[in-house]
Amino acid sequence: MFTLLQIELYKIFKRPRTYIAFAAITALIIIIQLGLKVDGKEYADFVLADLQNTLEINGKIINGYFVCYVILQLLLVHVPLLIALIAADMISGEANMGTLRVLLTKPISRTEFIIAKFLAAAIYTILLLIWIAVFALLASIIIFGTDDMFLVKNAYAVQIEKVDIFWRYIGAFCFAALAMLTVAALGFFLSNFAENSIGPIVATMSVIIVTTILSTMSIPLFNKIKPYLFTTHMVAWKEFFDVKVNDANETIRGTVQNADKIIRSSIVLIAHIILFVGASVWVFKKKDVLS
């Protein structure tokens, strides 16, 4: 199994297309950081426009933590596309190249083979998120410095002390990894049914777009299915940046307002990953290789 995983990772990282995602993410982060470095004050004024009449906000609003939050909000919507490019290509790409039949004439177990392939896609996904973490968080901290984080939610504002932020990012990135692994598992599952990569990539993106729309629309009919859609739960990383308050309306360090929601969403996402990967193994074991 370890040899299979090594081989799969070797193949992934030998392909030039693998690095497109890393390059695209780096470019996007640099553009956002540059924009906020140049016009950060105007952006802060725009975001806090409604509150500036009622609150006096001191300190450095555009700091490394805030910039990272902005980047994640923008980026985590698009990262699934980059993940789908690799995950949805894992089986179908091999079928398209004709290498699937060559691989399966070798003395390897089909189950081990497909699990190794998913693990390779999962490692790629996690490395992509680590890359985002390094550039979006650490580089932003170096460029913009640190301070308390001030976030505007739908009906209220949250101020998180700077000493209470870093662990939240670790939690948020771990949760984002889970969300992106769900996308990878979906793409991987769909990859079983085609002999070219385009179909599964487009299908993965279509599923994400449709379910995201269903997750965000407040229509009673859709509300019933929302809790079962993985896209409803993918944005729960933001919950790490909502803090409990005491009776004096002061934030309590080290707390999360809706920890239950994070746990519930994590369980739903893990269930989806198990479902997609389990179904992939089942389908692949029965699959006739005709490519």
Place this chain on the structure above:
Amino acid sequence: MQNIINVKGLSKQFHNLTAVNQLSFTVNKGDVYGFLGQNGAGKSTTMRMLLTLIKPTEGSIEIAGMDLFKHRKEVLKNIGAVIEKPDVYKYLSGYENLNLFAKLSGIRLSRQQTMQQLATVGLEQRANDKVKTFSQGMKQRLGIAIALVHNPQIIILDEPTNGLDPQGIADIRNMILHLSNELKKTIVVSSHLLSEIEQIATRVLIIDKGKKLIEGNTNELFDASQTIVEIETTNNNFAFEQLKQSSWNNFLLKERITKPVLKMNKKDIPQLHKDLITMNIELIAMQPKHSLEDYFLSITSNNQL
């Protein structure tokens, strides 16, 4: 002879299409087993079932005494295969591809061993070039090196000469003969080039519409008295006239007018050669051909009627 592949009642149904229908055959150890059939006859489906790429709807496959689907990994350790095109990773070099597939076969090769393996198929000079720069023949040779990397006893080749130039076809033929004669491998080979099969196979299976038409030793299957012999001379008109006036007139195929063609017993070819010299016919080439093709066409067309 010891059976090494034993196929019984093999069938494969794709929705409404029966690709292979109750096919049974045996391959003996050391055979070069030719697998013949028209396009869509079920050859590739059968080959893929022998490699577990396709699951049969019905029937059993036993290889080296083991049930293929129950002992898949164990059986595949003893098989090397090239199915249709030898597809490999085009973005990797020949060296990297061979190493990668060796690991998948459970073999760890040193750099020197990998280069030796590449040298056996004449690719040592291109070892570090990306496969996307390889010619079709080079890819085919790399595919064969990959199939043989774990020194299997059984080699399955599905249309191994597809897309190759005459030199490439001759190279593959010689390699199959070398593997069989020198290394004592058992080889199952399918090809649409019937003359190729005729030159290398010790036993032949002919299938049509997924069903077995005939199976047997190559020598026994083809009637030597019906060999077609094509003659090329410096003056074909003169050769025609001379042959018509000789006892060979009865064997001359009158409908062939560009060059003399005779339908005759293979054992009489030396006598024909002597007579041509006596008749002052200057011979350029004399080639027995198409005996298997004629046999194949007759047997498959009879089946269609």
